[in-house]
Amino acid sequence: MSGPDPAVIAELRPAYQADLAAGTDRFFRPRRDDCPWCGGTDLSVALRTTDLLQIKPGRFTVAACADCGHLFQNPRLSGAGLEFYYRDFYDGLGAEGMARLFAGQSTAYRHRAELLRPYPTPRNWLDVGTGHGHFCHTARESWPDTRFEGLDQCGGVERAAEHGWIDRAHRAEFIAVGPTLADGYDVVSMYHYLEHTTDPAAELETAYKVLRPGGHLLIELPNPGCRWRRLLGRYWVGWLQPQHLQLFPLDNLRRRLAELGFTVRGSGAVDSGYAFDLVAAVWLGLCQLAPAEDAPWRARRPGRAARWLRSGIFIAGLPPLAVAALVDRFARPTHGLRWSAAYWIVAGKD
């Protein structure tokens, strides 16, 4: 396992160490006593965890609302926290790995694009939270006459336009730029986007405003109602702390969309044969077991013994990973919302 270039890490280390010198408290807002979705005050702790992927310092708690079932990070990350924990995940050090991960999901992207098949060919399509533009790149094959635009805050969206994967890049916050997108879209899509946002209600309102009458909103989200969540505990991939600020039970979202004026045309389990709940859980477990690899948020480079031990643990982890992959692929319990880690919704603006 070759990690990132040690020289690049050494260069980034002073800035991270300066950020961490004052502790992680400033990365969090005050803890709230009510549910951000329904205002209910009967809250319990659903999860206590750490950053299992980048292994950056910090502890995270997800609260559950007894009244509506909404799950939300509490205390939530502050602006400084969001910047710190996203840094080098999709961009910088993490860019190459994420590009590989995104590129490997073309089957899933095709399934998403085909959900619109029962409806007229869209003239234009805005993909909000487009990342590096991989979805649009694949969706063009299904919709060759549609103009695709991508919106994201990371630099990947600009590279997507340079590659010709999208026709226009918006490097911006959706809520902020919404009023300038007045011409309107036939489709707005939000794939694994809302759970990262600080104000999902405003995101949905903005989507409603920028859609033309007769247009469609496509959403895909982690499914907190799936059984993997309880079976795999903190190793359930859908938690993705600290990035996922909230998780939405499907019925909550359907109701909110109806309140906004949408007609929910369909929803269901994401099932495109690419489930990886168990593989991801085993992988996350190995990452906790092994000494962490070098990263600029660690005070110093791990020694040779730690690096050898890490390699050994991952080699020993190959058989369990293989078994997990086989179960994910061939021996999953029956499909449907109860066992699907994600769900989709198609909503129309009448």
Ligand SMILES: [Zn+2]
């Ligand atoms: Zn609630």
